Amino acid sequence: MSKEFWNKTLGQSFEIKKIDGSILDNNFSPSERYLIDLLGDIRGKSVLEIGCGNGxxxxFLAKLGAKVTCIDTxxxxxxxxxxxxEYNGVDSNVKALNIDAIMIGQIDEKFDIATGSFILHHIEPFNDFARLLSGVINKGGKCVFLENNLRSPLLWFAKKFVVGKLGVAKFSDDSEFPFEPRELDMIKKNFSYVKTHYAEFVFFQLLVSHIFRNNKFFISVCGFLDRVFYKYLPFFNRYSYRQIICFSK
Ligand SMILES: C[S@@+](CC[C@H](N)C(=O)[O-])C[C@H]1O[C@@H](n2cnc3c(N)ncnc32)[C@H](O)[C@@H]1O
Structure with missing residues (x-):
């Protein structure tokens, strides 16, 4: 999506608030909490956040004691x-750079951890990015990203041929396409250990936002179905629209 789109969206959604370092108090989603857990003890570590949005x-990570460099277009x-x-008193531990993720090779620093949420599927060419990312991570370092997930053939078909047509709502522009298994393969080419995690099953609830327009009845039915699948049918987790990808060299 364009820089103008994000400038407008982030300008409208920005809220200056105290971030107190407590995961639960910050209303993070189950997937965000899972991502933070996977980062482990980040005190004193150098962290790169890609596509930091409103920060x-x-x-949060700077308040936990990390030295964070974040980038965004x-x-x-x-x-x-x-x-x-600044408002949270951690500006000396944060360096924010206005660059495209594909330029990370130009950052004159290596990191213990790279992270981000809903950013990987925006980056092109992804193959080059995966190689460059591997170059800015210290040996023994790790990468943890929260992403969408287009592994399900049904979701792929819906995204390609149904969303935006026949009254089905579309929330992205044409330049954006969710994260696909072929992009995961590009990560696997550059990193030796790659594992995907699922903190929740997000599937039926997509119907609520795209078709049922947040109707309360369907919110509870689809939410219930997602919870049942997550708990009792773990085989299907790989088709969840939300995944956490953890990888290291
Ligand atoms: C979906 S938002 C996610 C923001 C934040 N990570 C979050 O989860 O709230 C995507 C963010 O990535 C930024 N972005 C998009 N493409 C980018 C790129 N190629 N390089 C760096 N940042 C990018 C956008 O400006 C926006 O801030």
Whole structure:
């Protein structure tokens, strides 16, 4: 999506708030909490956050004691992130750079951890990015990303041929396509250990936002179905629209 789109969206959604370092108090989703757990003890570690948006994760990690460099193509994102960091008293531990992820090779630093949420599927060419990312991670370092997931053939078909037509709502523009298994293979080519995790099953609830327009009855039915699948049919987790990808060299 375009820089203009994100400048506008982030400008509208920015909220200056105290981030207190407690996962539960910050209303993170189950997947975000899972991602933070997978990062482990980050005190004193150097962290790269890619596509930092309004800076919530960057500031959260800085408050836990990490030295965070974050990047984003939106200049509004960078301003908001630094404002949030200052407000929370951690600006000396945050460096925010207004660059495209494909330029990470130009950052004159290596990191213990790379992270981000809903950013990988925006980056092109992804093959080059995966190689460059491997170059900025210290030996023994790890990468943990929360992403969408287009492994399900049904979701792939819906995304390609149904969303945006026949009254089915579309929330993205044509330049954006969810994260596909072939992109996971590109990560596997550059990293030796790659594992996907699922903290929740997000599938039926997509019907609520795209077709049932947040109707309360369908919110509870689809939410219930997703919870049943997550708990009792773990085989299907790989088709969840939300995944956490953890990889290291
Ligand atoms: C879906 S938002 C996610 C923001 C934040 N990570 C979150 O989860 O709230 C995507 C963010 O990535 C940024 N972005 C998109 N493409 C990018 C790219 N190629 N390089 C760096 N940032 C990018 C956008 O400006 C936006 O801030």
């Amino acid at each position: 919530n994760l960057t500031v 939106s200049n509004v994102s960078i301003q908001n992130t630094m404002r949030l960091a």
